[in-house]
Amino acid sequence: MTTFLTLPFPRMFMYGEQNASLSYLPRPASAGVQLAEIPQCGHFPLYANPRLMWARIAAFHAQVPETPRT
Structure with a gap:
């Protein structure tokens, strides 16, 4: 988690609503x-609610400014 939180680009942490009580969720939220x-799923959003999972990924990707490649 420490490495993930220090990555130098926008990050998203996805989890199923059945895991909304995870004790560590405030930590990534406080790190930006x-x-x-993802509603109607637990540990595996890809299997339980793939349509919404991919929609959230697309929405996140759309809001992140493109970085010039070097």
């Missing part, structure tokens, strides 16, 4: 990480 709770 966007939390993405």
